[in-house]
Amino acid sequence: MELRNRARTSRYKRSIGGWGFRAPTRGCFDSSRRQKRVIYVCIPAHNEAPTVGVLLWKVRRVLGEFDRDYRLVVHDDASTDDTQEVLQRYKRSVPLAVLGSKERIGYSASVEKLLRHVVKEAPYPKRDCAVVLQGDFTEDPEDIVGLIRVLEGGADIVAGAMEQGDHSLPRRVRLVRLLSRALLRGVVARAPVSDPLSGLRAYRVIVLKKALRDRPVEQRLLESEGWASNVELLGRLAPHARRIAESPLGLRYDLQQRESRFKPLKTFMDLARLRGGTLWSAPETGTA
Numbered sequence: 001m002e003l004r005n006r007a008r009t010s011r012y013k014r015s016i017g018g019w020g021f022r023a024p025t026r027g028c029f030d031s032s033r034r035q036k037r038v039i040y041v042c043i044p045a046h047n048e049a050p051t052v053g054v055l056l057w058k059v060r061r062v063l064g065e066f067d068r069d070y071r072l073v074v075h076d077d078a079s080t081d082d083t084q085e086v087l088q089r090y091k092r093s094v095p096l097a098v099l100g101s102k103e104r105i106g107y108s109a110s111v112e113k114l115l116r117h118v119v120k121e122a123p124y125p126k127r128d129c130a131v132v133l134q135g136d137f138t139e140d141p142e143d144i145v146g147l148i149r150v151l152e153g154g155a156d157i158v159a160g161a162m163e164q165g166d167h168s169l170p171r172r173v174r175l176v177r178l179l180s181r182a183l184l185r186g187v188v189a190r191a192p193v194s195d196p197l198s199g200l201r202a203y204r205v206i207v208l209k210k211a212l213r214d215r216p217v218e219q220r221l222l223e224s225e226g227w228a229s230n231v232e233l234l235g236r237l238a239p240h241a242r243r244i245a246e247s248p249l250g251l252r253y254d255l256q257q258r259e260s261r262f263k264p265l266k267t268f269m270d271l272a273r274l275r276g277g278t279l280w281s282a283p284e285t286g287t288a
Helices: 002-014 049-065 083-089 107-121 142-152 171-183 203-212 227-238 262-270
Strands: 038-045 069-077 097-100 129-132 156-163 201-204 244-248
Touching: 038 049, 038 107, 038 142, 049 069, 049 083, 049 142, 069 083, 069 107, 083 107, 097 107, 107 129, 107 203, 107 227, 129 142, 129 203, 142 156, 142 201, 142 244, 156 227, 201 203, 203 227, 203 244, 227 262
Parallel strands: 038 069, 038 129, 069 097, 156 244
Antiparallel strands: 129 201, 156 201
8 A cells, every 4th residue: 555655646746847847757646637728829921931841830739748639720821832732741741720811911910810819719618828939040949848837837928038138139139129018118118028029928818808898990090000909908908817927038140041020129119109108007917
């Protein structure tokens, strides 16, 4: 009896780690009995043929090892390269839905179409979640795990947060981040998270559903582009979240396989246009 209890305790200890449960062993409990959330990984893409396939494969590996049910949703924003062909090939090996537009609609409109799709498809909005991930590999799929663990701890929105002063970023990116924090305090410093510029976040679907409930498709949720749209999206969703939290992330601009589309002056001016609005209310916030 003592040996049996010791073995059972050992199996239980092996199944616990970090912020939440790892994949359970058969000797501990049956994972099929655990209520599973669905993670919708939303990827806006325009001419990302060199990276989008590898990105999908890495998401598949990361979330497969994390033992969570997931769906991949990509919006192909009128790509003129082989992005569409790559996506069609991967539909045979990953749970992938491909949305698209014949004319270029931009980053923020692509993100909005992806989130509206998730709201329509998710069967359990209080449990399921959406993660927005760049298609150019600047954001690491490994960081999704941290977001989901914090979400499973009770948050409704989990924002990826860069460490301030990260010198691995290109100089022009660091400069805009620094100037925005110093000169646009009403936009950046008053946000409910330390890094409202980053787009990698996890949203509980019920938050998206509430924000879009009285907003028809023809009424845009987001009017800005680029980083400004990341800030604007957080401002639109924050009032519907009971708790907002953070999880660390790292950005890898060195993994981009195309010329960067980041325009420092335009990015700063887009952020400046958000001044004077009612971006931030005061939901319960927290960090993790």
